[in-house]
Amino acid sequence: MKVPGPKGRRILEKFRKLNGGWAMPVPFVYAGGEGCYVRDIDGNRFLDFASNIAVTPLGYGHPALDEVLRHYGKSPVKLAGQDFVAREHVELLEELLKIAPGFNAAFITNSGAEAVENAIKIAMRRHGGNYGVSFENAFHGRTLGALSLTNSKIVYKAGYWTFPSQRLPFDESAPVLLEEMIRREGGRENMAFVIAEPVQGEGGYNIAPKLMMRGLRKVTQEHGIPLICDEIQSGMGRTGKWWAFEHYKIKPDIFTAAKALQVGATIAKRGMFPKEPSAISSTWGGGQLVDLAMAVATIRAIKKERLLSNCTRMGKYLVRRLGELGVLNPRGLGLMCAFDMPGKRKRDQLVERMLQNGLVTLGAGRETVRLIPPYIISEEEIDEAVSIIEKSLAEAKKEGRGGKLSHAEHAI
Ligand SMILES: Cc1ncc(COP(=O)(O)O)c(C=O)c1O
Structure with missing residues (x-):
């Protein structure tokens, strides 16, 4: 997939021109979602491990919110x-x-x-x-x-x-x-x-x-x-x-x-x-x-829905799976999870690559990738995220090249 696609690109360009604030948003334009998946205006679908910076605990389209x-x-x-x-x-x-x-x-x-x-x-x-x-x-x-x-x-x-x-x-x-x-x-x-x-x-x-x-x-x-x-x-x-x-x-x-x-x-x-x-x-x-x-x-x-215990269980599972991948400093308390990359540039590139591979994540600190899915996340969805992380790390290693600056460092 190519993110942003043509529709998204047009909206983001206008946003950058007209918006007086931050000028490096995550490069997709929201167009709905279901559960832990979010869609952009060009029809791309992502597994959302950012939750819009921790603001969508129930994911998208939850019946109680609808x-x-x-x-x-x-x-x-x-x-x-x-x-x-x-x-x-x-x-x-x-x-x-x-x-x-x-x-x-x-x-x-x-x-x-x-x-x-x-x-x-x-x-x-x-x-x-x-x-x-x-x-x-x-x-x-x-x-x-x-x-x-x-x-x-x-x-x-x-x-x-x-x-x-x-x-x-x-x-x-x-x-x-x-x-x-x-x-x-x-x-x-x-x-x-x-x-x-x-x-x-x-x-x-x-x-x-x-x-x-x-x-x-x-x-x-x-x-x-x-x-x-x-x-x-x-x-x-x-x-x-x-x-x-x-x-x-x-x-x-x-x-x-x-x-x-x-x-x-x-x-x-x-x-x-x-x-x-x-x-x-x-x-x-x-x-x-x-x-x-x-x-x-x-x-x-x-x-x-007993989501506190889901956060605890799924958080432990995610950190264990990250450990198996061999990433730096896998850590987490419940579903407030993260790992590090060797330096800011590599972190930013990985976040960008994961987005292109269908997983939304965010940077934090200098070299951290944060993983904050909705509280309703399942083991299968974590497995899917971990394989995207694995694939993205492998691609990064293979290419071993630079890349343009991602949105990663700009999230709060
Ligand atoms: C720990 C913490 N405190 C304060 C804020 C500020 O919140 P807001 O951006 O809604 O003003 C944030 C996030 O932005 C935060 O993560």
Whole structure:
């Protein structure tokens, strides 16, 4: 197959010309899909191991989502959801908090970055302080607050103002260094919060060591500093538990969700949120009724179809099959899986080649290929993906040549 085909190429050219943002999208134009397969406008069919960057946990054409679309299709409504409340808003809050034991309030937003912004604001209002702490290779979003804590690539930050922050290595040394930082930077009063992704997404699919997450929780708790977990990529079931922090047997003070949830959300105990009206708010926050209903349907389908255990089982199977292939650093927590290539250029070329061979994947970090299929993936589909990976690696070895830059490095 040739991707993009002629129709796709025309649309992508227009998109590049007119779109003010990112100019290197995945080179196909979406035209529908079924289950774990996605089609482009030229009629090519791909096995989707990108899930649109982790946003389609139920794949394409899932009956539960089709039902929502049928219901709202005639009269989609978008309200100013913090001021004008609908039943859907409360339904989602209830469903979301049921899968977040120990937390009893959430603030719905449009995007992941907004969810992070609000987590930061909640922590600041509650604790005070004058700087935040994040990690090497962290990605928390592109709005200025979230961007201040993002460290994965220079291009995101170059030339933009950022607010004061410190960064720690994403490894077992972090808790000790955090303790030292608290002392060095003038005590607990100055540190507003610590924010961490339990499994780093954009930064390279790095799974935090147990000692790191548990140590961070211990130190932040001892000093009364809010710990925020960013679960925008790792959350909502992808790792086989609703939230990746559950693997560490810890609870943060605040956490964020988005992507698979279909809307953004900042989740905490009621007492963490500011008490003054409008201290946090948003016109569209919780106002997009179709998205709210999609989120509710997604949570219910994950429960009904026991997709958390499918993520765990299929993730183990995928990592085992990758190991058999002999790729570098096969790893994963549930269906948040990845392997490495020897360098960025080879990684980008492999992602491109796999796309041409019918498998959509994404790059992450410098040299990582991420594999994030929908939660409904089967063993047979994993086998099919693994044979495309094998074939693509063999072709790359045979040709041993360069190639043009792929979309791989641009996904978040
Ligand atoms: C861990 C993490 N935090 C924050 C974000 C920002 O989310 P959004 O792109 O929806 O603003 C992303 C993804 O883009 C992410 O992976």
